[in-house]
Amino acid sequence: MSAIQPSVAQDRSKQASAPVGGSAPNAVGSVGAPIEYILHLADNAVVLGQRNAEWCGHGPILEEDIAMGNVSLDYIGQARLLYQLAATRMGGDATEDKLAYFRDETQFRNYTLLELPHNGPLVGYAVSDRDYATTVVRNFLYGALMVLVWDALEKSPDADLAAIAAKSLKEARYHLHHAADWLVRFGDGTDESHQRAQAAVDHLFPYTEEFWTPSVAEDAAVAAGAGVDVCSLRAAWDAIVNETLSEATLVRPQVRGYVPEGKHGRHSEHLGYLLGEMQGLARAHPGATW
Amino acid sequence: MSTVVEQVWASLAHLTDPEIPVVTLRELGILRDVTETPDGVEVVITPTYTGCPAMGQIEDDVRGALDEAGIAARVITRLAPAWTTDWISDEAKEKLRVYGIAPPHTTRPDVSVVKFMRHRPAPDAVACPRCGSIHTVVSSQFGSTACKALYKCLDCQEPFDYFKPY
Ligand SMILES: [Zn+2]
Numbered sequence: 001m002s003a004i005q006p007s008v009a010q011d012r013s014k015q016a017s018a019p020v021g022g023s024a025p026n027a028v029g030s031v032g033a034p035i036e037y038i039l040h041l042a043d044n045a046v047v048l049g050q051r052n053a054e055w056c057g058h059g060p061i062l063e064e065d066i067a068m069g070n071v072s073l074d075y076i077g078q079a080r081l082l083y084q085l086a087a088t089r090m091g092g093d094a095t096e097d098k099l100a101y102f103r104d105e106t107q108f109r110n111y112t113l114l115e116l117p118h119n120g121p122l123v124g125y126a127v128s129d130r131d132y133a134t135t136v137v138r139n140f141l142y143g144a145l146m147v148l149v150w151d152a153l154e155k156s157p158d159a160d161l162a163a164i165a166a167k168s169l170k171e172a173r174y175h176l177h178h179a180a181d182w183l184v185r186f187g188d189g190t191d192e193s194h195q196r197a198q199a200a201v202d203h204l205f206p207y208t209e210e211f212w213t214p215s216v217a218e219d220a221a222v223a224a225g226a227g228v229d230v231c232s233l234r235a236a237w238d239a240i241v242n243e244t245l246s247e248a249t250l251v252r253p254q255v256r257g258y259v260p261e262g263k264h265g266r267h268s269e270h271l272g273y274l275l276g277e278m279q280g281l282a283r284a285h286p287g288a289t290w
Numbered sequence: 291m292s293t294v295v296e297q298v299w300a301s302l303a304h305l306t307d308p309e310i311p312v313v314t315l316r317e318l319g320i321l322r323d324v325t326e327t328p329d330g331v332e333v334v335i336t337p338t339y340t341g342c343p344a345m346g347q348i349e350d351d352v353r354g355a356l357d358e359a360g361i362a363a364r365v366i367t368r369l370a371p372a373w374t375t376d377w378i379s380d381e382a383k384e385k386l387r388v389y390g391i392a393p394p395h396t397t398r399p400d401v402s403v404v405k406f407m408r409h410r411p412a413p414d415a416v417a418c419p420r421c422g423s424i425h426t427v428v429s430s431q432f433g434s435t436a437c438k439a440l441y442k443c444l445d446c447q448e449p450f451d452y453f454k455p456y
Contacts, residue, residue, distance in 0.1 A: 063430035063440065070436035077341025081369070163370035167340050170372065170456050171436075178431045 033158045033226035035086050036109065036217035039099065040263055041149075042082035043110035046100055047271070048142065049075030050278045051114065052135065060132045067178060071139070074171040081164045101282035105265075105272050109217065112262035113138060113207035115271040120203050124269035133193070136182040137200040141208050143176035144240040145233070152228035161226060180244050187248025198250050205253050210260040211237070217263075294361070298324045298331055301359035308347045309435060312389045319377025320348060322368065331363035336373045338456070339436045375456045387419045392441065392452040416452045418443035428452075 053072040059065025083096035116138070118130035150172050153165035186197035212234055214222075221227020245252050262268070282288070291299075302324075305315045315321040315335070323334040333352060337345045349365060356363050375394035378386075383393035395414045415424040423445035431454075433440035438451040 063432075066434070067430055067432035070432040073341035073343070074339060074436055075341070077337075077339060081340055159370070163372070164340075166372040167337075167369060170374075171339060174431065174436075174454070181431070 031157050031224055031226050032089065033156070033161050034217055034220045034224060035089055037221040037227055038082050038086040038089075038161065040109040040215065040217055042079045042086060042099070043108045044114055044142075045075045045082065046079035046278075047108065047110040047274065048114040048138075049073075049079060050274055051116075051118070052139070054118065054130065055132075055135065058130065064132070068135070071175055071178065074175065078164065078168045078171070081167075085160050085164065097282065101279045105267055105275055107265060108267065108271060108275070109215075109263050109265065110271075111142070111207070111210050112260035112268050113142060113204060113210065115262065115268060115274055116204070116207070117270055120199060124273055131196060131200065132182075133186050133196040133200040134204065136179050136186060137197065137204050139175060140179035140183050140244065141204060141241070143172060143179050144237055144244075145208075145211055146172045147176050147240075148233040148236050149228055149230070152233070156226050156228075158224075158226035176240075183244060183250075184248045187245070187250040194249065197248065201245070201250055202253050206255050206258060207260050209255055209258070210262060213259050215263045292326055294331055295324050295326055297359065298333060298356070298361055298363055301355050301361060302333070302352060305348075305351050305355055308344045308351070310386070310389065310391065312385045313378075313382045315348060315352070317379045317382035317385075319373060321352070324363075329364075331361065333363050333365045334368050335365065336368055338373050341436065373456070375453065378453075386453060390419050390450060391438065392416050392419045392450060394453040394455045397455040416441055418446060418448070419450055420448050421446040 049072045052068050052075070055065060055068040056072070057065065059068055079100070080096055083099045087094040087096050087099055116134075117128070118132070118134050119128040120131065120134065122128055147169065150165045150169035154162055154169055156162045156165065183197065186193040188194070189197075212231055214230055218227060218230060222229050242252060260268075262271070299316075302321060303314065303316065305321070307313055307315065307318055307320070310318075318338075320335055320338065321333070322336050323332075325332050325334070333356070335348065335352060345367075349367065352365050356365070374397060376397055378394065386393045395416075416426050416428075417424050418426055418441075421443060423443055425444040426441050427444060428439055429442050429449065430440040432438075433451045437454060437456065439454050440449060441452050442449045
């Protein structure tokens with residue numbers, strides 16, 4: 001990772017004056033989202049980008065292999081812009097690479113949903129074939145959230161974040177279309193594809209409960225006037241999800257009880273393995289470039 | 291336009307997209323602006339897709355062309371307003387078609403996200419860049435790069451890329 005600076009950071013002197021973690025003005029007449037909030041968005045993108053990239057060279061069909069590689073590139077591109085923004089606001093020696101490669105598991109603020117492997121419920125050290133229905137269902141549940149989040153953040157008075165949101169929304173719409181199309185194909189497909197799609201929905205749906213319990217960072221972003229109240233998106237998310245599940249002849253499971261806490265830094269055992277792979281090279285050769 | 295600004299535009303006029311060498315950065319709308327500021331000349335470029343691997347190459351190409359012309363200018367990447375395929379000129383769209391890539395349709399006016407999903411409109415007919423037939427089907431929403439979808443012509447049977455509206 002290197003080089004592209006967030007637009008807005010055109011004039012670096014303005015950026016550098018934004019205090020760490022603060023919601024102080026980052027540009028004239030504008031407000032800044034808290035750094036922890038930007039990291040939450042960035043970590044979501046990088047973790048799902050890394051996870052989906054596991055299909056590279058292993059896709060169920062060539063077209064989907066390429067599609068998942070491209071979706072991952074979008075996510076990693078979004079993560080880079082967000083990490084660059086966070087690093088600029090943190091100042092000092094913060095860089096996008098340090099934020100992506102040199103923070104540990106408990107410092108990551110991504111949803112637990114995004115770190116789970118591409119298969120049903122298994123302990124972290126178990127080996128299993130990847131299941132594309134799991135990939136598609138996760139991309140759908142998260143994609144339906146992110147079109148709404150970016151749509152709202154595009155109007156954020158934090159001009160830097162709004163600029164990233166405007167680009168990400170264009171990409172998120174294609175991600176959601178892609179996932180929704182495959183969800184319908186799987187659900188309303190053969191007996192086996194239907195059964196596997198329903199199993200993936202049953203497995204992953206409970207993890208979406210985390211979307212609707214705001215973290216301190218999310219609350220702070222709303223208080224600063226720069227974030228989005230996630231609970232206000234729930235009805236629209238329900239509409240997208242219910243409509244598509246119904247078209248896919250799949251049943252939405254009843255969810256209650258456990259609420260995952262990945263965005264608070266309390267993760268499943270799977271994130272460590274993912275980060276081990278993602279961060280290993282950068283940590284073995286600190287400062288390496290190519 | 292001042293002389294130096296004109297010189298910068300002229301020195302960058304030949305730069306093309308690394309992945310689609312028939313269209314220039316200016317025609318694609320990636321090369322946004324050249325301005326004279328009290329601190330010197332600024333060249334503004336804007337990324338296409340956030341993860342587009344060509345952007346690093348594009349920035350290097352712009353710097354290289356400026357160096358070659360002996361022009362000291364700052365290259366700035368700006369995100370807003372977000373790049374859109376609507377900025378691609380009609381001439382460039384025709385060049386894409388001749389090159390074998392179906393050019394993007396105009397983006398749809400913004401509709402609410404929920405409406406966008408629930409009433410998924412039939413995609414605009416995509417004409418085969420080879421034979422012009424609109425008897426085409428999408429094979430994959432993501433083609434050789436994120437910005438393109440893979441289509442197939444049912445008349446001439448050739449596969450082709452469609453530059454997606456963004
Ligand atoms: Zn044809």
